[in-house]
Amino acid sequence: MRILLEELHARGHDITVIRISNNLYIQEESPIYRSITIEPDEVLDNFFDVYLQEQIRAQREGASAFTFLKLTKDFLSMISQVHSIMCNVVAQILDDANMVQSLRDSQYDLVLTDPAIAPGLVLAKYLKLPVVLNVRWITSGEGLFAIAPSPLSYIPVPGSGFTDNMNFMQRVKNLFFHSIIMFQQKFTADPSYDVLCAKYIEGGCDIISLLQEADIWLYRSDFVFEFPRPTMPNVVYIGGFQCKPAQPLPAELEEFVQSAGQHGVIVMTLGTLVDALPKEVTDEIASVFAKMPQKVIWRHKGERPSTVGNNTLIVDWMPQKDLLGHPQTKVFIAHGGTNGVQEAIYHGVPVLGIPLLFDQYDNLLRLQERGAGKIIQLRDINGHSFEQNLLEVLHQDSYRLNMQRLSRLHRDQPVAPMDQAIFWVEYVMRHKGAPHLRTEAYKMPWYSYYSLDVVLVLLTAVTLLLLSSLAIFRFICCRFTRKTKVKQK
Structure with missing residues (x-):
């Protein structure tokens, strides 16, 4: 979202961001926007960190049915609390008559929001403003299931681990996973939003209908990455919109990269949410790196591995985009987050993936199906398996050639994804919405649909x-x- 806001600001738009006071990713002071900061009534202290560590431990040690159910229950409880907290934040805004009047007096053109946590949709409905979604995930999973025809016979549900070519039993399991998502929507998300809608929206509403009423969906994916599926006229695919040509590296990092010579560099990071893997895993990984002729740049904030070699540079932060765009980079070892995968596609760097949670396995599966990456599960990592998989991705030309093909396909567009996004935001501003692109099917009862x-x-x-x-x-x-x-x- 920040990258999109920067581009909108650069094109002369005035932006107001509503944020909560403990948000570490959206700063209160910024040269590109004015902020409205709300103090939430409740805070989730380290809940996600605890869940993440339990998830990693379960993957590493193997999870019983009881452990799986407990982790699922904890996750659903966490998500339900987040929805409740954020709905209360919007309730605070709507209960403040002065703030509501100030918002109306500002005469905003539209609301731009990410509907993974969706009270912004209720605020937009209350203020009668057009809505543009910066979206891949909604309150109950992957967004297109809420707006476009989604036959479960060939569209895999996130979390299923399936492709678009499913056998009979996989289709049965796919239906089961979809049922879990419907359960999640009904019992973890809907209650908070139903209360908010009943109190503030005349005639009531439900969050899925509000999603379907949105004027434009800026969808953070594309069909170079996704499996083919039906779509809708108001869905604009902006996958890789954050990607840009690489900038020069800092001098010391450039010197380290160039010292690799013809062998090149391996880049490893597991994203901002995971500081470190279990110690025995990092020791195994470090020992494999130490034997490689390549240089390694590894974002790792935990205890320094005892087996780390002289060829490995451990850092707290790295310029990921610039490293992936460097000609010396040979392999990207990553957790499979959407941004990292799209940046790897943009720069044509094959991926060795270690999925940990959420959509990461499904993201990496799409690369693996296209021959541009390989998955190794956390439970399977030891010195031998990690080395074999890394050498395969490094030395089999097919991985790099397939990823470079995806890169060419991604770049071969008449309009860059970021320009697409800005055009459609401004389109909604100019025309006060885009209802002509929106299907009315969501108003039909299910039996009529x-x-x-x-x-x-x-x-x-x-x-x-x-x-x-x-x-x-x-x-x-x-x-x-x-x-x-x-x-x-």
């Missing part, structure tokens, strides 16, 4: 016709039989 009422009427008509025909046939037969008997007498 699937034409079940039509099928029922047709079946009834056919049944009545058949029964009438049968009755007439029986009547004629009986009459003929009686006449025959009379003649015989």
Whole structure:
């Protein structure tokens, strides 16, 4: 979102950001926007960190059915609390008459929001403003399931680990995973939003309908990365919109990279959420790196591995985009976050993925299916397996060639993804919305959407016709039989 705001500011737009006081990613003071800071009534202290560590431990040690259910329960509880806290934040805004009047007086053109946590949609509905979504995830998983036709026969549900080519049992499991997501929506997200809608929106509303009412969906993916599937006219694909040509590295880092010579550099990071893997895993990884002729740049904030070699540079932070765009970079070892995967595609660097949670396995699976990456599960990592997988991605040309092909496909667009995003935001501003691009299907009851009422009427008509025909046939037969008997007498 920050990158999109920077581009909007650069093009002369005035931006106001509503944030909570303990948000570490959105600063209160910024040269590109004015902020409204709300103090939440409740704070989740380190809840996610605890969940993450339990998830990593379960993957490493193997999880029983009981452990899996506990982790699922903890995750759903965490998500439910986050929705509740953020809905209360919007309730604070709407209860403050002065703030509401100030928002109205500002005469905003639209609301731009990420609907993974979606109270911004309720605020937009209350203020009667057009909505543009910066979206991949919504309150109950992947966004397109809420707006576009999504046959479960060939569209894998996130978390299923399936591709778009499923056998019978996989389709059964895919339906099961979809049921879990529907359960999550109904029991962890809907209650908080239903209360908010009932109190502040005349006539009430529900969060899925508000999502479907959005004017434009800026969808953070594309069909170079995603499996083909149906879409809608108001969905604009901006996958890789944050990607830019690499900038020069800092002098010391450039010197280290160049010292690798013809062998090149391996870059490893597991994102900002994971500071370190378990010690035995990092020791195994470090020992493999120490044997490699390549230089290694590794973002790692935990205890320094005892087996780290002289060829490995351990850092707290790295200029990831610039390293991926450096010609010396040979392999990217990553957790499979959306941004990192798209940046790897943009720069044509093959990926060795270690998925840990959320959508990471599904992201990496898409690369693996296209021959541009390989997955190694955390539970399978030891010195031998990690070395074998790393050498395979390093030395089999197919990985780099396939990733470079994806890079060419991604870049071969008439309009850059960022320019697409800005155009459609400004389009909504100019036209006060884009209702002509929005399907009205969401207003239909489910039985009408699937034409079940039509099928029922047709079946009834056919049944009545058949029964009438049968009755007439029986009547004629009986009459003929009686006449025959009379003649015989």
